[in-house]
Amino acid sequence: QKKLDDAWRLHVKNKKLKKEIAAQENKLAKMKTAVAKQKKDDAKKKQLAQQKADKAAKKKVADAKKVADAKKVATAKKLADEKKAATAKKLADEKKAATAKKAALAKKASDEKAARFASEIEKYKSMIVSAIEKEWLVPSSADSHMSAKLLIELGPGGAVTNVQVLRSSHNSALDRSATQAVHKASPLPVPTDKLVLDQFRSFSLTVTPKDIV
Secondary structure (H helix, E strand, O other), rough: HHHHHHHHHHHHHHHHHHHHHHHHHHHHHHHHHHHHHHHHHHHHHHHHHHHHHHHHHHHHHHHHHHHHHHHHHHHHHHHHHHHHHHHHHHHHHHHHHHHHHHHHHHHHHHHHHHHHHHHHHHHHHHHHHHHHHOOOOOOOOOOOEEEEEEEEEEHHHHHHHEEEEEEEOOOOHHHHHHHHHHHHHHOOOOOOOOOOOOOEEEEEEEEEEEEEE
């Protein structure tokens, strides 16, 4: 009976031991599974982190390129605007210089024309005065301080059409002799240039016994 009891106890002990071993193996298997899962999760996290880092790095490069491109475009635009402004200023300066030169040439031409015009007027005025002086017989009653202002009107070819005393010398003989001298000198020398001739259609002269101006 004792042998049977010992055998039974050994059997129970072995069964218990196998159960414990099975439990330990099951626990170990679970631990291995958990470790494997953790490693897999860690690897996945690491992969995701790496992908995120790669994406961030690519974005950083792309952003830097975008900024660089924008800066490049801005620089190119600035240079183009500066060039355009410089060209516009150059053209404006050239136009201004050309306008100033043209105005200067026009003024010079105008001044020269005006000078020639004035010169022609003086020339023919002198010739008219000379022609009248040749015909004027100053009366003996005239005083050197006397003067008369005459308005002379001319027709075609310098013909005297009218002589009027604008301001008398208060000496009728002097006024009459000066008027007669103008009529006797007709036709007076006149220019062929119409613009100059127009100045002599109607003009005035001041006469004194010693001078005519």
